[in-house]
Amino acid sequence: MTVSAMRVAIIVFPGSNCDRDMMVAIEQLTARRPALVWHKESTLDAVDLVIIPGGFSFGDYLRCGALAGRSSIMNAVLDHAARGGAVLGICNGFQVLTETGMVPGVLMRNAGLKFACRDVDLTFGETMNSPFTSGFEAGQIITIPIAHNEGNYFATNDELQQLEDNGQIALRYCEGKSFGASNPNGSAKDVAGVLSSNGRVLGMMPHPERAMSTLHGNQDGAHFLKKSLEALVS
Amino acid sequence: MTSASDVMTFDHAAAMGLSRDEWNLINSRLGRVPNQCELGIFSAMWSEHCSYKSSKKWLKTLPVDGPQVIEGPGENAGAIDIGDGLAAIFKIESHNHPSFIEPYQGAATGVGGILRDVFTMGARPVALLNALRFGEAGHEKTRHLVGGVVGGIGGYGNCIGIPTVGGEVNFHKSYNGNILVNAMAVGLANSDRIFRSAATGPGNPIIYVGAKTGRDGIHGATMASAEFSDETESKRPTVQVGDPFTGKLLMEACLELMASDSVLSIQDMGAAGLTSSSVEMASKGGLGMEINLDLVPSREEAMSAYELMLSESQERMLMVLKPDATETARAIFDKWDLDFMPIGKVTETGRLVLLKDGGIACDIPIAPLVEDAPEYDRPHDAAPERAVLRSDTLSNDRPISAVLREMLGHVDLASRRWIYEQYDSQVMADTVAGPGGDAAIIRVHGTQRGLAMTTDCTPRYVEADPKTGGMQAVAESYRNVCAVGAKPLAITNNLNFGNPEKPDIMTQMVQSVIGMGDAARHLDTPVVSGNVSLYNETDGKAIQPCPVIGMVGVLDNLDKAVGNRFVAAGETILVVGQNDTQSDGWLGASLYASHYGSDTIYAPPPVDLAAERRHGEFIRDQIDNGTISAAHDISDGGLAVGLAEMAMRGGLGASIHCPDGGDRHGWAFGEDQARYIVTTTDAASLKAAAASAAVEIVEIGTVMRDEQLKFGDADTISISALVDAFEGCIPDLMA
Numbered sequence A: 001m002t003v004s005a006m007r008v009a010i011i012v013f014p015g016s017n018c019d020r021d022m023m024v025a026i027e028q029l030t031a032r033r034p035a036l037v038w039h040k041e042s043t044l045d046a047v048d049l050v051i052i053p054g055g056f057s058f059g060d061y062l063r064c065g066a067l068a069g070r071s072s073i074m075n076a077v078l079d080h081a082a083r084g085g086a087v088l089g090i091c092n093g094f095q096v097l098t099e100t101g102m103v104p105g106v107l108m109r110n111a112g113l114k115f116a117c118r119d120v121d122l123t124f125g126e127t128m129n130s131p132f133t134s135g136f137e138a139g140q141i142i143t144i145p146i147a148h149n150e151g152n153y154f155a156t157n158d159e160l161q162q163l164e165d166n167g168q169i170a171l172r173y174c175e176g177k178s179f180g181a182s183n184p185n186g187s188a189k190d191v192a193g194v195l196s197s198n199g200r201v202l203g204m205m206p207h208p209e210r211a212m213s214t215l216h217g218n219q220d221g222a223h224f225l226k227k228s229l230e231a232l233v234s
Numbered sequence B: 001m002t003s004a005s006d007v008m009t010f011d012h013a014a015a016m017g018l019s020r021d022e023w024n025l026i027n028s029r030l031g032r033v034p035n036q037c038e039l040g041i042f043s044a045m046w047s048e049h050c051s052y053k054s055s056k057k058w059l060k061t062l063p064v065d066g067p068q069v070i071e072g073p074g075e076n077a078g079a080i081d082i083g084d085g086l087a088a089i090f091k092i093e094s095h096n097h098p099s100f101i102e103p104y105q106g107a108a109t110g111v112g113g114i115l116r117d118v119f120t121m122g123a124r125p126v127a128l129l130n131a132l133r134f135g136e137a138g139h140e141k142t143r144h145l146v147g148g149v150v151g152g153i154g155g156y157g158n159c160i161g162i163p164t165v166g167g168e169v170n171f172h173k174s175y176n177g178n179i180l181v182n183a184m185a186v187g188l189a190n191s192d193r194i195f196r197s198a199a200t201g202p203g204n205p206i207i208y209v210g211a212k213t214g215r216d217g218i219h220g221a222t223m224a225s226a227e228f229s230d231e232t233e234s235k236r237p238t239v240q241v242g243d244p245f246t247g248k249l250l251m252e253a254c255l256e257l258m259a260s261d262s263v264l265s266i267q268d269m270g271a272a273g274l275t276s277s278s279v280e281m282a283s284k285g286g287l288g289m290e291i292n293l294d295l296v297p298s299r300e301e302a303m304s305a306y307e308l309m310l311s312e313s314q315e316r317m318l319m320v321l322k323p324d325a326t327e328t329a330r331a332i333f334d335k336w337d338l339d340f341m342p343i344g345k346v347t348e349t350g351r352l353v354l355l356k357d358g359g360i361a362c363d364i365p366i367a368p369l370v371e372d373a374p375e376y377d378r379p380h381d382a383a384p385e386r387a388v389l390r391s392d393t394l395s396n397d398r399p400i401s402a403v404l405r406e407m408l409g410h411v412d413l414a415s416r417r418w419i420y421e422q423y424d425s426q427v428m429a430d431t432v433a434g435p436g437g438d439a440a441i442i443r444v445h446g447t448q449r450g451l452a453m454t455t456d457c458t459p460r461y462v463e464a465d466p467k468t469g470g471m472q473a474v475a476e477s478y479r480n481v482c483a484v485g486a487k488p489l490a491i492t493n494n495l496n497f498g499n500p501e502k503p504d505i506m507t508q509m510v511q512s513v514i515g516m517g518d519a520a521r522h523l524d525t526p527v528v529s530g531n532v533s534l535y536n537e538t539d540g541k542a543i544q545p546c547p548v549i550g551m552v553g554v555l556d557n558l559d560k561a562v563g564n565r566f567v568a569a570g571e572t573i574l575v576v577g578q579n580d581t582q583s584d585g586w587l588g589a590s591l592y593a594s595h596y597g598s599d600t601i602y603a604p605p606p607v608d609l610a611a612e613r614r615h616g617e618f619i620r621d622q623i624d625n626g627t628i629s630a631a632h633d634i635s636d637g638g639l640a641v642g643l644a645e646m647a648m649r650g651g652l653g654a655s656i657h658c659p660d661g662g663d664r665h666g667w668a669f670g671e672d673q674a675r676y677i678v679t680t681t682d683a684a685s686l687k688a689a690a691a692s693a694a695v696e697i698v699e700i701g702t703v704m705r706d707e708q709l710k711f712g713d714a715d716t717i718s719i720s721a722l723v724d725a726f727e728g729c730i731p732d733l734m735a
Helices: A019-030 A072-082 A092-100 A157-166 A220-233 B010-015 B020-030 B036-045 B096-101 B103-119 B142-160 B230-238 B244-259 B273-285 B305-310 B326-335 B400-408 B459-464 B466-483 B503-522 B591-596 B609-624 B638-650 B664-669 B683-692 B719-734
Strands: A008-012 A035-038 A049-052 A086-090 A106-108 A116-124 A141-148 A152-154 A169-173 A191-195 A201-204 B069-071 B078-083 B086-094 B124-134 B164-171 B180-190 B205-210 B263-268 B288-292 B316-321 B339-347 B351-356 B359-365 B431-433 B440-443 B450-456 B487-496 B527-533 B546-555 B572-576 B628-633 B653-656 B676-680 B697-704 B708-711 B715-718
Touching: A008 A019, A008 A072, A019 A220, A049 A072, A049 A092, A049 A220, A072 A086, A072 A092, A086 A092, A092 A106, A092 A201, A116 A191, A141 A220, A152 A191, A157 A191, A169 A201, B010 B020, B010 B036, B020 B036, B020 B359, B036 B273, B036 B305, B036 B359, B078 B487, B078 B527, B078 B546, B086 B103, B086 B450, B086 B487, B086 B546, B096 B103, B096 B142, B096 B180, B103 B124, B103 B142, B103 B180, B103 B244, B103 B263, B124 B142, B124 B440, B124 B450, B124 B546, B142 B164, B142 B180, B142 B244, B142 B719, B164 B440, B164 B450, B180 B450, B180 B487, B180 B527, B180 B546, B205 B244, B205 B326, B244 B263, B244 B316, B244 B326, B263 B273, B273 B288, B273 B305, B273 B316, B273 B351, B305 B351, B305 B359, B326 B339, B400 B591, B400 B638, B400 B664, B400 B708, B400 B715, B400 B719, B450 B466, B459 B466, B459 B503, B459 B546, B466 B487, B466 B503, B466 B546, B466 B609, B466 B628, B466 B676, B487 B503, B503 B527, B503 B546, B503 B609, B572 B609, B572 B683, B591 B664, B609 B628, B609 B676, B609 B683, B628 B638, B638 B653, B638 B664, B638 B676, B638 B708, B638 B719, B676 B683, B683 B697, B708 B719, B715 B719
Parallel strands: A008 A035, A008 A049, A049 A086, A086 A201, B086 B527, B124 B164, B288 B351, B487 B527, B653 B708
Antiparallel strands: A106 A152, A116 A141, A116 A169, A169 A191, A191 A201, B069 B078, B078 B086, B086 B180, B124 B180, B205 B316, B205 B339, B263 B316, B288 B339, B351 B359, B431 B440, B440 B450, B450 B546, B487 B546, B572 B676, B572 B697, B628 B676, B653 B697, B708 B715
16 A cells, blocks of 8 residues: 555544644645544544544543543544554644543643743654654654643653653654753653554644645654654555 | 613713713604613614724725725725635734733633634634733733733634734833733635625524623623723623633534525624624614524523623624525534524514513614714814934944843843744644744645735834824834735724823824825725724823734745745845935934933834835835845834844844944934845845835845854854843743
8 A cells, every 4th residue: 555545534523623734734645635534423434544633622621632532433543543553643632542541641731831832852762663653763853843731741650661661652852953941841751742552553742734844844744744654554 | 661670861871881962862863761771782882892983083084995905894804805716804803901801811802702703704714913012011910911811812812723823012101001902813715705794684584603691791892992990800790701612613613604605694793792793784784683582592590681782702693594594504503512593583674673571672773873873073183293313312332232132131122932932823734934023924725825914013103103103003014014025915903092082192093093094095005994992091091002003915926935034144134225324223212212211202213105115015026036035124123123133033143334433323223114124145136126126225244154243343242142132031021
């Protein structure tokens, strides 16, 4: 299979607001428009990748991602993941993934108690085999924007050690060319993205769909998504 | 229909902000005494906020026409043709009083309200901007107000998913007791799919959609039409509460419904809620309305007719549907889990009839509410004469770099990063240039075209000379749009002034509107929408006048846009709009004078509209043909500040030749208008083109890899020292 034949589904909750952006980004890379799947659906056609986009699902009421994590489509997403299917959660999508337990940890309010929208530098960890990291060397740095109020990753020290030992820490905030503190939100161990225990699910706070072209002034997001899609079809 | 407790007197009318004459006029138009609900409706419609009674006479003098104008003032927002069958729809609106009382919710609902104005017209909002004024940095309330307003703007815009791409923020003691929060929204629609508010077709159903009605914001429009006093805190319950999540659902549902060809007319419920929406729809259609208030979805028990009509609960819309479209529309709103309720019908009577509890709660003619709304020609004076400040009487021998560092580290000029990083400036993934540029640029989705937009005003100029200040606000916007390579098309304005019943305040408004009109005519940027906010006073002290301009322009090819950062070492730096003999600059009413001068108010820099136009067109041409690699308008802080900004953003230094004689501080910090700093690899071509376009130009230096700014041989400062001052100020203030 080639990247252009990939079937991608993007889940849409009320309050999702990066669904179109991600659809455009994936279409740019695959030349095939992904399916947008409304949260009230309870089944999912067979797909190669499910993406849970950024936004404010259900207004972030109760707790970010909590209501979305319990909506009917998520049973189908959980089934897809249980079959070894690939899932990528961006920003609010990462919060949804932690709420369902598909990736470990929780995301708390930013340490600065403020929303933060800016570029951050990210480095790839020494990870287990995962389609989301296999195209990059450990230590390689990319620059991608963040935009969130609750991206402060937390897990206990034991859990963090275990994630490290298992190679589940996919992305860390690091020193680089971006202005401001390298860790923008107080995340434990600078965690910006974390894998499920089988490496097939990635939750990450940064928004690769916003770094897709020269007009964005940055193509690292396109590079990251392209490598992930290529790894998924190979 | 009038119960004993409901007998209204002049005292009731006065409490709602009506004058004795206005009370008498209402009685004569009705031929009887109004009941509470009716009086409330009159007072809201005749409030300054809804009727523009003090400003209307002068607003009519503004240019509103042009080949690019699709919809001028009068609808929910203005619309202009940007080519390819597309329209840009935009407006700016104030939420000053609510934001001072409850900064987070006041600012959030300001954003929500202006977004509804834009999507009501059938446009998908694509960008938000703002213009904010706070009190001085050291004032006890400033920190709290900045934090709350910025949080509220971000809280609404980030959640609904519209990028906040630009704006301006300034601080002055005159805003200590009355901040300004003006929000602008820009949307895109197909030119032939623009929706308007005039009700059509007697018998057609009137539908209420969106959030339920509560007791929040009752009589907010009237509050916004009064001065503040120490008792302002007690008005907290009149501030509306925003829900951006419901706003997002309402936006998506309305845009989906509009695509289904079911809507005849639509109006958002903003100031004065159900009152102004129903009255304006009926009035524009020359028709009447009958509404059953028992059917209005409410979230509180036993709301009276008065409360239901005057509530400013957010995220609500009123629409007239095609008669057979109700079920299609209901299905869409069910999908988005929003209330959808037919509450009445369009009538031929020309009257607003409200039913409640089996009786008639209100039965009044529509025409007097709008047509008989008072229009005042309030007294005003000639503008004060101001002396011209000789720059050499103020400046001194301190090194330019030392003054520059001090000024960049002051709240007037310091980096707004702490503010704009709290706004999602990139959602929708079409942001090409976000905060920090001269104008923001967004891509017209799926095309190579771009929209450029900016908000500007320099209140200290307006205070010194309101006519020049009004012109300058337009001229600076024009320069900002030209500096990215875009063609300016039209403006929206937000006139923020004190109490218009005082002649000196009225003078500020009259003169600045005249200046604004002159500039808009000369620069071919008609006014297509706007808002007036008066009575910005606390305990009798008025704000510095602030007539904000929001401008929108178009870029045919985004690949040609330039930024305002130095891009490459070795490039030549030139100033367009200045010659090599000019060694003293205009320091009167400058930021330099406000930091280092006396309290005397001097004349601001003159505005030459012909030069603004000639220079702007030159800049655009030279960006379009690729000669100019970066451009930056010279404004607050003058040439030296402009150079420092280009250096800091580019991470590159510059070597600048200073004039040998004359007054160095005037040269560095003067705020003469119609000027741009540009860079190029081909200075000879640029100078030749300038000569043939009759544009003054002077070469002033070279971009350097060395990260230092050098003014002549002996005056040098590192870029990192400038960055530390520039970036440190506001985080320190807010820490």
